[in-house]
Amino acid sequence: MSRVRSIVVWTAVAIAGAVAWGVLALSRGESVSAVWMVAAALGSYAIAYRFYARFIARTVLGVDDRRATPAERLDNGVDFQPTDRRVLFGHHFAAIAGAGPLVGPVLAAQMGYLPGTIWIIVGVILAGAVQDMVVLFFSLRRDGKSLGQMVREEIGPIGGAAALVAVFAIMIILLAVLALVVVNALAASPWGAFSIAMTIPIALFMGFYLRVLRPGRVVETSVIGVALLLLAIVGGSWVQDSALAGVFTLSPQTLVVCLVVYGFFASVLPVWMLLAPRDYLSTFMKVGTIGLLAVGVVVAAPVLRNEAVTEFALTGDGPVFAGALFPFVFITIACGALSGFHALISSGTTPKMIQKESQIRLIGYGGMLTESFVAIMALIAASVLEPGLYYAMNAPAGLLGSTAESASAAVARLGFTISPEDLTAAAAAVEESTIIARTGGAPTLAVGISEIMAAVFGGAAFKAFWYHFAIMFEALFILTTVDAGTRVGRFMLQDTLGNVWKPIGRVSWKPGLWATSAVVVLAWGYFLWAGVNDPLGGINQLFPLFGIANQLLAAVALTLATTLLIKSGKLRWAWVTGLPLAWDVAVTLTASWQKVFDADPKIGFFAQRELYAEALAAGRVLAPARSLDQMRTVVTNSTVDGVLAALFAVLVLVVIADAAVVCVRALRSREPLPLKEAPYVESALVAPSGLFATPGSRSS
Amino acid sequence: MKALRFLRWYVRELTGTAAYERYADAHAAHGGTPMSRREYERRRSDLREAAPESRCC
Numbered sequence A: 001m002s003r004v005r006s007i008v009v010w011t012a013v014a015i016a017g018a019v020a021w022g023v024l025a026l027s028r029g030e031s032v033s034a035v036w037m038v039a040a041a042l043g044s045y046a047i048a049y050r051f052y053a054r055f056i057a058r059t060v061l062g063v064d065d066r067r068a069t070p071a072e073r074l075d076n077g078v079d080f081q082p083t084d085r086r087v088l089f090g091h092h093f094a095a096i097a098g099a100g101p102l103v104g105p106v107l108a109a110q111m112g113y114l115p116g117t118i119w120i121i122v123g124v125i126l127a128g129a130v131q132d133m134v135v136l137f138f139s140l141r142r143d144g145k146s147l148g149q150m151v152r153e154e155i156g157p158i159g160g161a162a163a164l165v166a167v168f169a170i171m172i173i174l175l176a177v178l179a180l181v182v183v184n185a186l187a188a189s190p191w192g193a194f195s196i197a198m199t200i201p202i203a204l205f206m207g208f209y210l211r212v213l214r215p216g217r218v219v220e221t222s223v224i225g226v227a228l229l230l231l232a233i234v235g236g237s238w239v240q241d242s243a244l245a246g247v248f249t250l251s252p253q254t255l256v257v258c259l260v261v262y263g264f265f266a267s268v269l270p271v272w273m274l275l276a277p278r279d280y281l282s283t284f285m286k287v288g289t290i291g292l293l294a295v296g297v298v299v300a301a302p303v304l305r306n307e308a309v310t311e312f313a314l315t316g317d318g319p320v321f322a323g324a325l326f327p328f329v330f331i332t333i334a335c336g337a338l339s340g341f342h343a344l345i346s347s348g349t350t351p352k353m354i355q356k357e358s359q360i361r362l363i364g365y366g367g368m369l370t371e372s373f374v375a376i377m378a379l380i381a382a383s384v385l386e387p388g389l390y391y392a393m394n395a396p397a398g399l400l401g402s403t404a405e406s407a408s409a410a411v412a413r414l415g416f417t418i419s420p421e422d423l424t425a426a427a428a429a430v431e432e433s434t435i436i437a438r439t440g441g442a443p444t445l446a447v448g449i450s451e452i453m454a455a456v457f458g459g460a461a462f463k464a465f466w467y468h469f470a471i472m473f474e475a476l477f478i479l480t481t482v483d484a485g486t487r488v489g490r491f492m493l494q495d496t497l498g499n500v501w502k503p504i505g506r507v508s509w510k511p512g513l514w515a516t517s518a519v520v521v522l523a524w525g526y527f528l529w530a531g532v533n534d535p536l537g538g539i540n541q542l543f544p545l546f547g548i549a550n551q552l553l554a555a556v557a558l559t560l561a562t563t564l565l566i567k568s569g570k571l572r573w574a575w576v577t578g579l580p581l582a583w584d585v586a587v588t589l590t591a592s593w594q595k596v597f598d599a600d601p602k603i604g605f606f607a608q609r610e611l612y613a614e615a616l617a618a619g620r621v622l623a624p625a626r627s628l629d630q631m632r633t634v635v636t637n638s639t640v641d642g643v644l645a646a647l648f649a650v651l652v653l654v655v656i657a658d659a660a661v662v663c664v665r666a667l668r669s670r671e672p673l674p675l676k677e678a679p680y681v682e683s684a685l686v687a688p689s690g691l692f693a694t695p696g697s698r699s700s
Numbered sequence B: 001m002k003a004l005r006f007l008r009w010y011v012r013e014l015t016g017t018a019a020y021e022r023y024a025d026a027h028a029a030h031g032g033t034p035m036s037r038r039e040y041e042r043r044r045s046d047l048r049e050a051a052p053e054s055r056c057c
Helices: A003-026 A034-061 A085-096 A100-111 A113-140 A147-154 A157-186 A190-213 A218-240 A252-268 A275-300 A325-332 A342-346 A357-383 A387-394 A404-414 A420-429 A442-456 A460-500 A510-533 A538-567 A575-597 A605-617 A628-668 A695-699 B002-015 B019-029 B037-050
Strands: none
Touching: A003 A034, A003 A113, A034 A113, A034 A275, A034 A357, A085 A275, A085 A342, A085 A357, A085 B002, A100 A113, A100 A325, A100 A357, A100 A387, A100 A442, A100 A460, A100 A538, A113 A147, A113 A325, A113 A342, A113 A357, A113 A538, A113 A575, A147 A157, A147 A538, A157 A190, A157 A252, A157 A442, A157 A460, A157 A510, A157 A538, A157 A628, A190 A218, A190 A275, A190 A460, A190 B037, A218 A275, A218 A460, A218 B002, A252 A460, A252 A510, A275 A357, A275 A442, A275 A460, A325 A538, A325 A575, A342 A538, A357 A442, A387 A404, A387 A420, A387 A442, A404 A420, A420 A460, A442 A460, A460 A510, A510 A538, A510 A628, A538 A575, A538 A628, A575 A605, A575 A628, A605 A628, B019 B037
16 A cells, blocks of 8 residues: 555544544433444554554564464474464454453443443553453463463462462353353243253254264354254244243253253363364354344444443442442453453464464454454443333342332332333343343343344344344353363363372373362352352342453463563563553452452442341341341352452462562563573464565565 | 355365365375374364363453
8 A cells, every 4th residue: 555545544544433432422412323333443443453553563572474483383283283364363253252242341331331432442452452462472482381381480480370370260250150141141031041952952963963974064064053053043932932931941040050060061071072063153153143233233323322421430339230430340341341361362272373473463453353342332232222121131130129110110219211011011022021130231232132133134023033042142152161161170170280199180080070070160150159149139249250350360461461571671662561451450459459348338248248247147137138048148158259359369469579579680680581482493484464465475 | 256265265264174175185295195084083173172272251
């Protein structure tokens, strides 16, 4: 592109983005189209990718395409394998994006659409995408080592051990909260429960088909699988009206048992049988649905009904989650803006498959921008709903009661209106018995998606189909994460325990495999069980913990990145990861502090514990608890949650303190401290760095 | 047409459907006898057993 043309194009992009931001930020009381949100996001992403990501890759990290990557040097055709950048982008995106960016923004819509939009876009540009790309780069320079290994080798054994425990604990909370989202979406919904249950036989069939009948024909198998899946959704409607409805009308408690048992089997069965085919299904559905939704948003151009900034952002006593805008919006929206979990993937399989160092920009930064865009669409889907409906779905059951009348009255007390008739009609439109207190974000998102999609494809008659389609695809993502997460957790446990007692570390030793799998499923199963039985609402209590955990993991990753920049003599560029780190630490530690020490029992876990324990001692029952047993549940849960919040924070502080020592040593030392980088080897591979090959790279 | 060709290539690569052909071609070029597709795919999926991939949220 000629220089003049480039300047013209980028100026136009900047102006379009700025206008969109202006409309979003300045509109009050008038109707704003969701298209402005899409425009603001895409304009900002384009500029960040073109300028900031390039600056980081070239100037800060100094990517060098003459240097052979681990994929080239260690190519074994299995895990190390140079892979086309566009294909790897697909793999990486499928691994990082799941239900997280769909759920967090829906909950954060309680604060209005503006805070969430700003955090998702600014956060991803300056923090989330930077973390993903930088960790990918450092792992790439270290033969694809994992985050934990890098912390141990580059910071020290204490930091390494703390990071390892933090990763494991965070994974458990993450799985529990995601599973809770599924339970809340499927409870008392025979249609949803049936279609999700059907994914198990479908996956088993696909696994068998791929293994025995047609080895390696993944596309063909996935097409069959997706067709069966759509049939299962349509079949759910029939099951709901048939005699089978009772069998699939499950209580949250039953669903927990089902999920725990399922998680155990998914972890011990061979990968080909359940996990691999599920993964294919989930990826196809993911890409397809996100594409459809993007088309839907642009074509339907729905109007945002949510306020730009709600009162709850200022008072901090919103019903969906407690706490003020700072820090809790930044905790609630983790995936889509800054997700520490991605550091595990950026230091997992992806760095072992990259052809060229410069491709980290497309894969690391670009992949995360794409996830952020998914989060923006989720925020749109939640913000096109009537606020009254939104709160009737997302406030805890304890507040709303179980009837349309009680919910309508409770919503009115919150300052919004929805009539009991409208609530019943909204449930009937998606053919669910009730949509009151369907917390967890998934049902709300599904209603939003059904509204957008029905406007484009099929009309009102298709609302119920689109609703269950959305529930199905969210549940599918989450179950894939639960499968994979349980397996990864089990591996970590086996690996760690193997240092103490050899046999348990052996992947092929069945009793060890069963025992460690059981430990992992029971660990997340415990929190899941506590969540569904919590009178205060599991999502309300646990989601902040999940956000804090995820962002604390980001703090570990950004600490490592900043330490490595300083160790490699790039102090002047250390702000690139240092500033997001400072922000992230400020947010997460404030949130942890409030969750542990705040005197308001709605926010502080121990204040909550004290309140309920005192009442319990006096034999009183405090609403929303309805019995002394429920009072005991609250006391136990708030104790466990408070201890956990404190533990996470302490672990991360240990890593940061250990890293600070290393940084000071690096700054004082005359000689640069040794890095554990793999040696330089000249590359013989030729591959383009960007999405499109330039004429230069084509000819070479 | 070009876009469709790209899409086909992309989907086959992304799902690993094309992996066997690449492997067999590489083997043939070196003059060896490649594994059968069944054997190759079986080995490939069993290798995944040893290195589980994380899936994020």
